[in-house]
Amino acid sequence: xxxxxxxxxxxxxxxxxxxxxxxxxxxxxxxxxxxxxxxxxxxxxxxxxxxxxxxxxxxxxxxxxxxxxxxxxxxxxxxxxxxxxxxxxxxxxxxxxxxxxxxxxxxxxxxxxxxxxxxxxxxxxxxxxxxxxxxxxxxxxxxxxxxxxxxxxxxxxxxxxxxxxxxxxxxx
Numbered sequence: 087x088x089x090x091x092x093x094x095x096x097x098x099x100x101x102x103x104x105x106x107x108x109x110x111x112x113x114x115x116x117x118x119x120x121x122x123x124x125x126x127x128x129x130x131x132x133x134x135x136x137x138x139x140x141x142x143x144x145x146x147x148x149x150x151x152x153x154x155x156x157x158x159x160x161x162x163x164x165x166x167x168x169x170x171x172x173x174x175x176x177x178x179x180x181x182x183x184x185x186x187x188x189x190x191x192x193x194x195x196x197x198x199x200x201x202x203x204x205x206x207x208x209x210x211x212x213x214x215x216x217x218x219x220x221x222x223x224x225x226x227x228x229x230x231x232x233x234x235x236x237x238x239x240x241x242x243x244x245x246x247x248x249x250x251x252x253x254x255x256x257x258x
Contacts, residue, residue, distance in 0.1 A: 126188035126199060133174045133183040133202060141170050141187055145198070152191040158258050161237045162189075162198060165254055168230040169200045177204025177250065191258070198238075200252045207250060208243045 097110065129144050131137040145166045149159040166187065173185045188199040209231050235241055238254040245251070 125190045125192055126197075127190070128186055128188040128199075130184050130186050131170075133170075133178055133185045133204070134181075135171075135174055137185075138167065138170055138174070141185075142166055144187060145189060148189045149191070149196070152196075154191060154196060154258055158196065158256065161256065162196060165198060165234050165237050166200075168234050169198075169252060169254075172209065172230060173200065173202050173204065176207065177202045179205070194258055196256050196258050198254045201249045203249050206245045208245070209252065210241065210243050 094110075094112070127148055129141075131141045131144075142163050145163050146159055149162055154162070170185060170187075173183075177183055177185075183202060183204055186199075186201040188197075188201070190197045190199075231241070234254060238256045240253075240255045242253045243251065
């Protein structure tokens with residue numbers, strides 16, 4: 087209620103003595119973040135390039151709320167960008183799909199989890215088969231996961247209940 091009264095006072099101050107000529111509608115939404123039973127805060131995004139920025143802002147916002155240091159925030163947004171981009175490019179052949187991003191900070195460990203219902207694909211197997219020749223060629227497929235592994239402590243994959251689940255952890 088305090089927000090509504092403040093907004094109304096600001097409107098009244100701005101308008102001054104001018105006569106009101108239309109209705110004023112005010113709405114305040116109080117979004118309460120809900121932690122899942124597993125400790126994650128999760129949000130769905132469409133797996134499209136347009137949703138990359140909101141996904142990165144979500145991870146940035148969540149790490150800031152949990153007082154994660156700036157260098158670790160940057161690491162986690164880089165990881166998010168790489169995984170999100172790969173899901174957009176490869177998971178959904180028809181171009182329609184969602185990705186759920188979950189983040190949890192507990193016991194000095196930050197965990198990012200990416201879930202999609204695209205084609206089953208274990209990126210860890212692909213990255214494990216990278217050769218020195220392949221890495222030095224112009225084909226850069228798989229190098230992003232090499233980067234993700236260097237930015238995090240663990241990366242794991244599972245396919246469960248029709249979902250690709252990639253989980254990354256980093257001690258902070």
